Amino acid sequence: MNLLIEIAAFAVAIGILVVVHEFGHFAVARLCGVKVLRFSIGFGRPLLTWVGKRSGTEWTVSALPLGGYVKMLDERDPGAGIARSDLPFAFNRQHVAKRIAIVLAGPLANFALAIVLFAAVFATGVVEPAATLATPPADSVAAHAGFEGGETIVAIGDVHGADIEPVRSWSDLRWKLLDAAFDHRRVVIRAHDGHGTYDFQVDLSRVSERDVDDDFMSKLGFDEGGALSVAAVEPGSAAQQAGLATGDVLRTVDGRRIDGAEAFIAYVKAHAGHPIVLRVERPNAASGPLAVTITPIAQEDSATGREVGRIGAALATKVATVHVRYGPLESVARGARRTWEIGVYSLRMFGRMLIGEASIKNLSGPVTIADYAGKSARLGWVPFLSFLSLVSISLGVLNLLPIPVLDGGHLLYYLVEAATGKAVSERWQLVLQRAGLVCIVALSAIALFNDLARLIHF
Known part of the structure; x- marks a missing residue:
C-alpha cells in the first residue's frame, strides 16, 4: 500500500511540476509570437494526443513520465520544412531578448509555483515544533553562547541590535541560523525561560562550510527540547x-x-x-x-x-508545538522569501559540491523524491505542498545551471549573443551540447547511486 502511495504521489508531483515548467515556456512563446508545434508531458511513445483548434499545437501525454518538453517552430530542426508564411513565427527568427524571455519562463514558473504553494501553507496555518532548546553539549556553539536548555527563542538579529526578526517556530529558527551561518555572522538571539527574557550572542563567524548541511543545527548545539x-x-x-x-x-x-x-x-x-x-x-x-x-x-x-x-x-519526549499562521499579504511575502532562501541555499550547496567542500551524497534522484513524496502525502496535504514547493525550487535552480541541454545553457548562448552581437556557432553549440549531455548523465548516475545507497543502507 505504501508503495502505491509513493508511486501515485510521485506521479502527481512530477506531473504538476512538468506541466508548470513547460507551460511557462509555452505561454511566453505564444506571447512572443512563436508557433508551438507540440506540448508533451513525458517522453517516448505518445499515449494521448489532441490538437488545439486555435493554436494548432499538438498536446501529448507520453509513456515515460519523467519530464516533458515544448517543441517550437525552428529552422534549425533537421528536416524542418517551414512554409514561407510561417517563418516570422520561428523561434530562431525572434529577437534575442524574446528568446531569453522564453528560456527563462520555465524556471521562473517553477519559482512562482513555489511561492504560491508556500503562501497557501502559511495562510492556512501549520503546526510546527516550538523553538525550544534542549540542553546543548558542553563544547558547542550554543553552550558557549550561554544556553542551558529549556529556553524558548523568540527573536534573532545582528549584534548591533538592528534587524531584529521574530522567531515563531523551530523551522523559522533553522532558516535564520542557516542564513547567518552561510554569511559567517555573529547574531543576537533573544530567548525566555521561566525566569525572564535574555539576549545571547552567538558567534557563527567560525562555522566551517562543511558544517552547513542538513545536520548543522545539532552541530551547533541547537536541538529541539521538550x-x-x-x-x-x-x-x-x-x-x-x-x-x-x-x-x-x-x-x-x-x-x-x-x-x-x-x-x-x-x-x-x-x-x-x-x-x-x-x-x-x-x-x-x-x-x-x-x-x-x-x-x-x-x-x-x-x-x-x-x-x-x-x-x-x-x-517519551513531548515537544511543544505552535500553530503558525499569517495573513494573505504576509503569506505571499514569506513565500517569496522562503523560495529565495531555498534557491540560494541550493546554489551554494551545489557550488560547494563542485569545489569539494560538500559531499556529493547530497544529490538525490527519482527514488528519493518518490520516497519523500509518499511520506509527505501520508502526513497530509500541507506537508505534501511544502514538499512540492521544495522540489519545484530545485527544478528551477537545476534548469538555470549553465549546462548545455538545460535552460541555463541556452540562456548562456543568448546572453553571449546579446553581449557580442553574434550568435554562438552551430559547431560550438554541438560540442557544448555533447559536453552538457555528459554532465547530465554523470549527475543522474551519481543521484541514482545515492538513491540506491540510501535504499540498501550502503
Missing part, C-alpha cells in the same frame, strides 16, 4: 509501587532539572538501591506538582554485566 513524560508503567515495578502514572511529566530528579531521556536513564542506572525524588506534573491534577520517591531496583545490565538501577517506566 518535556520528558511517562509513556507506560510496568505492573509491579518500582515506578508503579511509588505511584508514578502514565502521562506524568518529569521535571526534576533530586532537585536537578531533567535534561532528556538519555541523561535521566543514566541517573537512574547510577542509583540502584538508592531512593531518588522526582518532581512530576500530573495532567488535570488540581494539587500542582507532586513529589514521587522511587528506589530503582538493582538489575544486571546484559551489555556490560554491571549492576544498574531500573524503575520500570517507558519514557
Whole structure:
C-alpha cells in the first residue's frame, strides 16, 4: 500500500511540476509570437494526443513520465520544412531578448509555483515544533553562547541590535541560523525561560562550510527540547509501587532539572538501591506538582554485566508545538522569501559540491523524491505542498545551471549573443551540447547511486 502511495504521489508531483515548467515556456512563446508545434508531458511513445483548434499545437501525454518538453517552430530542426508564411513565427527568427524571455519562463514558473504553494501553507496555518532548546553539549556553539536548555527563542538579529526578526517556530529558527551561518555572522538571539527574557550572542563567524548541511543545527548545539513524560508503567515495578502514572511529566530528579531521556536513564542506572525524588506534573491534577520517591531496583545490565538501577517506566519526549499562521499579504511575502532562501541555499550547496567542500551524497534522484513524496502525502496535504514547493525550487535552480541541454545553457548562448552581437556557432553549440549531455548523465548516475545507497543502507 505504501508503495502505491509513493508511486501515485510521485506521479502527481512530477506531473504538476512538468506541466508548470513547460507551460511557462509555452505561454511566453505564444506571447512572443512563436508557433508551438507540440506540448508533451513525458517522453517516448505518445499515449494521448489532441490538437488545439486555435493554436494548432499538438498536446501529448507520453509513456515515460519523467519530464516533458515544448517543441517550437525552428529552422534549425533537421528536416524542418517551414512554409514561407510561417517563418516570422520561428523561434530562431525572434529577437534575442524574446528568446531569453522564453528560456527563462520555465524556471521562473517553477519559482512562482513555489511561492504560491508556500503562501497557501502559511495562510492556512501549520503546526510546527516550538523553538525550544534542549540542553546543548558542553563544547558547542550554543553552550558557549550561554544556553542551558529549556529556553524558548523568540527573536534573532545582528549584534548591533538592528534587524531584529521574530522567531515563531523551530523551522523559522533553522532558516535564520542557516542564513547567518552561510554569511559567517555573529547574531543576537533573544530567548525566555521561566525566569525572564535574555539576549545571547552567538558567534557563527567560525562555522566551517562543511558544517552547513542538513545536520548543522545539532552541530551547533541547537536541538529541539521538550518535556520528558511517562509513556507506560510496568505492573509491579518500582515506578508503579511509588505511584508514578502514565502521562506524568518529569521535571526534576533530586532537585536537578531533567535534561532528556538519555541523561535521566543514566541517573537512574547510577542509583540502584538508592531512593531518588522526582518532581512530576500530573495532567488535570488540581494539587500542582507532586513529589514521587522511587528506589530503582538493582538489575544486571546484559551489555556490560554491571549492576544498574531500573524503575520500570517507558519514557517519551513531548515537544511543544505552535500553530503558525499569517495573513494573505504576509503569506505571499514569506513565500517569496522562503523560495529565495531555498534557491540560494541550493546554489551554494551545489557550488560547494563542485569545489569539494560538500559531499556529493547530497544529490538525490527519482527514488528519493518518490520516497519523500509518499511520506509527505501520508502526513497530509500541507506537508505534501511544502514538499512540492521544495522540489519545484530545485527544478528551477537545476534548469538555470549553465549546462548545455538545460535552460541555463541556452540562456548562456543568448546572453553571449546579446553581449557580442553574434550568435554562438552551430559547431560550438554541438560540442557544448555533447559536453552538457555528459554532465547530465554523470549527475543522474551519481543521484541514482545515492538513491540506491540510501535504499540498501550502503
